[in-house]
Amino acid sequence: MSRKRYPRLGAFEPKLIREALISSLLKLDLRKQKGNPVMLLVEIGGILTTLSFLIGVFSATAKSSFFTGFVSLWLWMTVLFSNFAESLSEGRGKARAASLRQSKTSVPARKLTAESFDASFNEVSSADLRQGDIVLIKTNEIIPGDGEVVKGAALVNEAAITGESAPVIRESGGDRSAVTGGTTVIANEIIIRITTEPGQSFLDRMISMVEGAERRKTPNEIALDILLLSLTGVFLAVVVSTYSVSAYSAASSGMGSPASLTVLIALFVCLAPTTIAALLPAIGIAGMDRLFQLNVIALSGRAIEAAGDVNVLLLDKTGTITLGNRQATEFLPVGGHSHEDLMEASLFSSFSDETPEGKSIITLIQEKTGKVSVSPENITFIPFSAATRVSGAHCGEITYLKGAYDAITKAVLECGGTIPSDLKAKVDRVASAGGTPLVVARNEVTLGVIFLKDILKTGIRERFADLRQIGIKTIMITGDNHLTAATIAAEAGVDDYLAEARPDDKLRMIKEYQNEGYMVAMTGDGTNDAPALAQADVAVAMNNGTQPAREAANIIDLDSDPTKLLDIVEIGKQILMTRGALTTFSIANDIAKYFAIIPAALIGIYPQLKVLNIMGLATPESAILSAVIFNALVIPLLIPLALAGVKFKTMPASKLFTYNLTIFGLGGVIAPFIGIKIIDLVLAGLLHI
Template sequence: MSTTQSIDFDQQREAIKQSILRFDPRHLVKNPVLFVVEVGTAVALLLTVYPSLFEASGSRVYYGLITVLLASTILFANYAEAYAELEGAAHADSLRELQTETEAKRLRDSDVAVENVGADDYETVDGGALEEGDIVFVEEGDVIPRDGTVIDGSASVDESAITGESDPVIRRSGGDRTSVVGGTEVLSDRIKVEVTSAAGESFLDKMIDLVEDATRQKTPNEIAMTILLSGMTLMFVVAVATMYFFGDYLATFITGFTGLDVAELIALLIALMPTTIGALLAAIRVAGMTRVTRRNVIAKSGRAVEAAGDLDTLILDKTGTITTGERVAQDFHPLGDATDEEVVRASYQSSLYDETTEGRSIVELAEKMSDESRADGGEVGSSIEPPRQVDTDLGTIGLSEENFVPFSAETRMSGIDLPDGTEIRKGAVDAVEEYATSVPGKLRSVSNSISDNGGTPLAVAVDETVIGIIELQDELKPGIADRIAQIQTMGVETIMATGDNERTAKWVADQVGIDRFYAEFDPEEKIELVEEVQDEGKLVGMTGDGTNDAPALAKADVGLAMNAGTNAAKEAGNMVDLDSNPSKIIEVVGIGKQLLMTRGALTTFSIANDVAKYFVLLPAILAAALPGLAAMDVLNLSTPQSAVVATLVYNAVIIPLLIPLALRGIDYEAQSGSELLRKNLVVYGLGGLIAPFVFIKAIDLLFVFMGVFQ
């Protein structure tokens, strides 16, 4: 998307300011880990001012250094959250820049046909004055004033400001590509649009709310993680507090030992607590949600994004998801005694007023064949009535839109009734076969051959006699097989549910490697499929754009609706794709998994860090009382004070070093759960164990070189 933003110097300064303001205990109490760090900082500060407090034996400089390092830990943690929020705010601001108040041409009479709209048929009003249900007229050069549905006409629309894609898109009445977004520009033709959103409720408004809400609302998994971290923190607080009294007990019979230093115990507590993941948790959440919006996906809640990362099964439609979705006429096949020209003529006439993509492509192919045949002196051109752009009144055939018989879900056919009483119908092969009284013997063999090659056959009948087949082809989306393979590698089962026939469905499924498929599926069967898979204890995701997809979208754990689809679908889904690309569900799964993988990897790293720091600090603090613990000092650090300070330096500095990773997310790879676990343990687990040892030893050597703590 074209709205990707970077943080400038002023915003960096604002992030630092916010980091300081967030020292307010009322803010930090929401993060128990950092709240305990702040309490420890306050105690260390008291020891700096009053070294004799708690009978502490260290110097003011030592305690002051501990105080500064603990405060730095909080500062860096606050900065990580503020930085992520400001990045999200920058993204929200860039989206607001796309919101432009524009004038709208509100129709006085909503029934006037779009081609007949004149200056007297509309009133010019401010876009903000529009109400849901108003009908507006938009023509070439106009900006669409509000989100809506095209109810008449078709137009080329520039949506680059919203989607970042430079190529214009076609939005037309009828079908599932009717939605338009406020702020986009009509490049050609004219349309009537019914406003579907009130002021402040457009999809841009919802995207802005999503980005801003990400800075406030915790997702369910994050709440669970916060509870876990709180439990671990409480456990360590109790353990370290117990050590203080254990030190007093040891002092009663160990000569020269006066007890454990409170500041050093605080350092041990902070080092043992999962401060790294506690500090970065909010940043991971905000950055993850921002990545979703930058893919032009509106997620109605963070729960949907996390659910996408946990999906077990993905239900995909064929048309528009696995294939390009533009089924176009490829050829005409005569049957029986019918001639080529008779099939082309009947197909052309039955599709004259068919506004679907298939209908338009049939007309275009017939006109192309007519023009080519006319140029070659052939018979087809002489038998087809002149195309509409030549014979504009269609008087030679006497047809009008009233003669058109629209498609019906009940009959699964459409067609036209000629003035002389001739009935022409086209539609699904089995539907036309049932309708007709005369069916050629080759109907099934020809239609099966087309289906076996991934095409869709439409039978054509004239006066209840089948005369031929129209071959439609829908190409596979480039790279779709690789993307499906990636999803399967992550352990997600893929299911294709399509209304196409068994042969076509099987061909497509074999080409892209779908796990299983269902053919000739209706909307009711889709929701039954979702429920069936969920009854197996699995999380289900699916896409859809039509009203008939709404029930299944609402039932699925992740329902991605298309912005160009119907309002019913968009209301039912918990995600909406502004690009209207059904295969985006595969990207959404990847984003969700990346979010969960990032959180898991940094949690693994943080806990491994804590284990390493345990072996650094515990021997240093207790060695005076229990000399046997010196064997645990694997780094052989110079002094206990050096060990404490070096560990706190690492504990503070590692947070800003990991901020870029938390914001960007770890590199996403399609792998199974076991492979990801193994990678996390090796890279982030082993790395989290080694990094503290290397870093702390380097700081200790630096202290030795500088003559500090000697």
């Protein structure tokens, strides 16, 4: 099946870079930096050093003034690089939103006076429709707004919203009644009831969330902000105390002079967690962008964060763990009959059966025999009916039937036949294995059993194993009986299952886990799933589901693929891992910068500090300037990592912590030593120090 995807935007698309550069300059407005206190203080430092440079040009030596000017320049570069990272991620989100806006158009609508195809109507613009209005949509017409089908059934093309080329059925009643404004009816007619006010449609909410810039901070982000503010406060105190110590020591010893304003600001900027503060907005917005690449819309930024903390996962069996339709896997003859007799009867009874089960029987016969040969003109198909619970075909004087054990048994006995002694054992064997037994008969003779089985999706067991490694418990929810549920659960490798589940059972289970302190995620598409979706911490609704399900969820899957819940969890964890990795790198950076800045700032007063110049930096001025330049350059160098995210690795939290500490902690210590030394060598060569 072909699928249209939204265009992938690289980390450095030329158009996005141009827009991000312009936005970076606009964000220099101090009022726009209030949301990022660390960078606000860096910008204030840039303003102060710039003023100091301008004053120094007229009242100090050229060398001192130019040193201040260079520091000031790189402080501004630090702020601009931070703004660039945020602007680039926002621009990617807005580019996604632009593709959605193309689907949002004003179209004419037939507003009915009653819920009837024969009712009179007034033609109005879709912009004038209000919640509760009744609208008729005919073939090849665009659905004017979000709504519920109240009459009829139609084939709808949702490619404008989902990118999926295959049309879907939308009908009144059941779990597939929701329609989205901007999609097109391509066959039949339907009457819908508008469920949203103008500007509040599903598409409007998607556009708002995809733009990302309006995304509210999550609890984890707020906690990290508090950490950054705390560290910033500590380093401000360090800077103030450094000046006090240097001033006192210079006055009492008569050696050197107190640390200058430029040096103190450079000390603060290099020690403060500027790297993570600069990249934090990009990490969160990039997470939403990665979800959008999967055709998934997060209606709440907190939902992505919560997905990263999920430790209990509830999944429907049908369509999530299994393919959704049971397939024939084996023929089991009874009463001494051959496989050939059973397959021949199965072929005739299923040749005109258009159900997925019927088609799978034909496929299995073809796999086993290499051919399928039937003369359709001699066959009269017997469709399945709720009354008889059998289907089959008439071929002249012969009648072939397949169906449930009790239904076929009844039909055979009514024809004067007998039931083979081994039939019940074969039926029980299939049922105990979690399958569905279909009994096949020819006139009054029972030939055998077809084993219909739920087929697991490829790789699903391995994915559950990966989730178990990172501490996530998987629970399968199904309406099947306990025997079938237990069999499928064992094959899939889930940790637990809930059989014969009703809506209140799902809700109760979610509450119980939450009361025990777990974060719970689940999928759903029906109205009966809405209560549980509303209760879950991460609720993924299918786009083809009902309006109540979509309204109860905080994540919408446009492709209606329930297995994406596993991808959403991985992206949530990827965001947390990325943030943790960059925070570790940022804090580890300070160790190297400490050895560059502190000796340089105080060596005039305390010559003994020269022993701390372990990098062998040329002069105090080059050491400070090298640290400031490295502090600025590391931000754009880490932008691709912030946007792409740290690769998700399925391992326990303790091992993950050790891994991040080794890679990003050790890397954060080593990289500045190398980077600052290289920059110092370049500066020494350029300035002939």
